[in-house]
Amino acid sequence: MGDYGKIFGWLIIVGVGFSVLNYPIKLISRRWISRLDRESVLRKSYMMIQKPIVKYHRYFAAFASLMMIIHLIVQLQYRWLSTTGVVAAGLLVLNGFVGGYGHYVKKKKKSLWLYIHRFVAFLAVVSIVVHIVLRGR
Numbered sequence: 001m002g003d004y005g006k007i008f009g010w011l012i013i014v015g016v017g018f019s020v021l022n023y024p025i026k027l028i029s030r031r032w033i034s035r036l037d038r039e040s041v042l043r044k045s046y047m048m049i050q051k052p053i054v055k056y057h058r059y060f061a062a063f064a065s066l067m068m069i070i071h072l073i074v075q076l077q078y079r080w081l082s083t084t085g086v087v088a089a090g091l092l093v094l095n096g097f098v099g100g101y102g103h104y105v106k107k108k109k110k111s112l113w114l115y116i117h118r119f120v121a122f123l124a125v126v127s128i129v130v131h132i133v134l135r136g137r
């Protein structure tokens, strides 16, 4: 049973991975794809991938949060309270609030919140890497 905790840990990473994809997918779109002809097959195919990633961004984050709660509960039953895990979880929860503020209050309009949101996402990824390298200590 104890090993289930690890599975939920990796599922958090799947959710965070799809959430973070928002950034490179839009960057590539702005730099290269937007210059292609509107009718080009590559542009159309790219947009088919970009659309759900942007549209469901908050649901990928919600999935990650749900997996995080399960991971936390399982690890507390069978392992220990991880310091690096608490830091990573805290950053993800904080970023959920920043994202929620940008989405619902600021209506996705780009301003300071987006820079904070990107930076906290970066810190969260770094803390997750540390959490795994230290094997959940």
Ligand code: HEM
Residues within 6 Å of the ligand: 002, 005, 006, 008, 009, 010, 012, 013, 068, 071, 072, 075, 076, 079, 080, 081, 082, 084, 085, 086, 088, 089, 092, 128, 131, 132, 135, 136, 137
């Ligand atoms: C963003 C949040 C988190 C992510 C992405 C995450 C991810 C992971 C992953 C992938 C592993 C397995 C590493 C391996 O295969 O060796 C792991 C292990 C572990 N995590 Fe987390 N974790 C998070 C938060 C937490 C929290 C809040 C706790 C607090 C209890 C925690 C406690 C642990 C423990 C104790 C282990 C080691 C389990 C073992 O070696 O049997 N994690 N985590």
Ligand code: HEM
Residues within 6 Å of the ligand: 015, 016, 019, 020, 022, 023, 026, 054, 057, 058, 060, 061, 062, 064, 092, 095, 096, 097, 098, 099, 100, 101, 102, 103, 108, 114, 117, 118, 121, 124
């Ligand atoms: C796991 C937590 C989250 C992570 C790691 C994350 C990560 C990111 C990143 C890296 C960007 C930058 C994309 C860009 O530069 O355009 C972004 C944008 C954005 N995020 Fe999040 N996010 C998270 C949660 C949320 C949540 C819960 C919401 C809303 C309820 C949200 C709403 C937004 C919005 C509105 C944008 C602006 C671009 C867009 O419309 O997609 N985020 N997020």
